[in-house]
Amino acid sequence: MSIAIDKEFRVLVTQAPVCEPNGQPGRWRATALGFPDIAEEGASREQVIQQIRARIVEILRHAEIVTLTVPALPSSAATKEDEELLAQGWDDHGLFKNDPEALKLFDEIEEERDHHLVGSE
Amino acid sequence: MSFLWDSNILRHYLDDHPLLLENLKKVSRRDVMLPVIVAAEQFRGRMDAILKAQPAQLPRAQQFFQQTQEALNKFQLLYFNDRSLAIAAQLIAQFKTRKRYADVLIAAQAIAGRHILVTRNTTDFRGLLPAQQLQNWIDEKIN
Numbered sequence: 001m002s003i004a005i006d007k008e009f010r011v012l013v014t015q016a017p018v019c020e021p022n023g024q025p026g027r028w029r030a031t032a033l034g035f036p037d038i039a040e041e042g043a044s045r046e047q048v049i050q051q052i053r054a055r056i057v058e059i060l061r062h063a064e065i066v067t068l069t070v071p072a073l074p075s076s077a078a079t080k081e082d083e084e085l086l087a088q089g090w091d092d093h094g095l096f097k098n099d100p101e102a103l104k105l106f107d108e109i110e111e112e113r114d115h116h117l118v119g120s121e
Numbered sequence: 122m123s124f125l126w127d128s129n130i131l132r133h134y135l136d137d138h139p140l141l142l143e144n145l146k147k148v149s150r151r152d153v154m155l156p157v158i159v160a161a162e163q164f165r166g167r168m169d170a171i172l173k174a175q176p177a178q179l180p181r182a183q184q185f186f187q188q189t190q191e192a193l194n195k196f197q198l199l200y201f202n203d204r205s206l207a208i209a210a211q212l213i214a215q216f217k218t219r220k221r222y223a224d225v226l227i228a229a230q231a232i233a234g235r236h237i238l239v240t241r242n243t244t245d246f247r248g249l250l251p252a253q254q255l256q257n258w259i260d261e262k263i264n
Binding site for chain 1: 163166
């Protein structure tokens with residue numbers, strides 16, 4: 001025994017602007033929200049709503065919902081390491097990585113310390 | 122008790138040294154401080170670079186200044202107090218001309234606060250600090 005349960009679908013209903021040369025009213029279009037491939041066009045609002053309803057019913061007659069489980073993307077080693085560092089508050093390491101110009105200051109600091117000995121001031 | 126970082130540890134932090142990063146997974150940033158001397162050396166260097174820069178070099182120089190300022194803002198700075206100043210005076214009198222002045226000042230702060238000084242340059246600090254107050258997180262894995 002199967003129990004039929006109504007399900008709601010949200011449908012976007014639009015009408016194209018009036019066609020200027022002949023003054024004909026624009027055509028109507030209905031699109032199932034979330035399913036852009038399910039769309040119908042017609043001469044009136046009621047027509048496109050009826051058409052898309054029939055289309056959805058027909059699709060669902062042959063449809064089933066399958067839940068798939070797939071492996072999550074493996075996080076890269078770098079990301080994993082960053083997470084561990086971030087947990088300890090280390091969020092700005094590597095600011096001058098591979099930047100010898102920025103790191104030159106640290107050599108200068110050592111040289112300066114070497115020159116400034118106790119009693120030399 | 123906190124860990125005081127010498128300048129060379131800051132360098133390798135900003136340069137992503139692999140073993141230092143491995144060690145830092147076990148240390149909270151809240152337990153680390155920078156001696157004010159280390160911060161002053163950074164600011165002096167970055168300021169000097171701006172003041173001496175040709176116009177073409179100014180954008181990089183001011184960028185380094187800004188990045189350094191932002192990086193240092195994330196650290197607690199350790200300032201001198203009466204106790205560390207008194208110890209600094211004792212060390213200066215004791216070592217006369219054999220030690221680097223900045224090292225002596227940093228060691229004085231470590232002694233005064235019973236902090237652990239983290240440096241790659243443990244040789245220069247031997248004699249200033251007992252071995253148990255010295256650690257090298259660049260070449261040694263911490264437990």
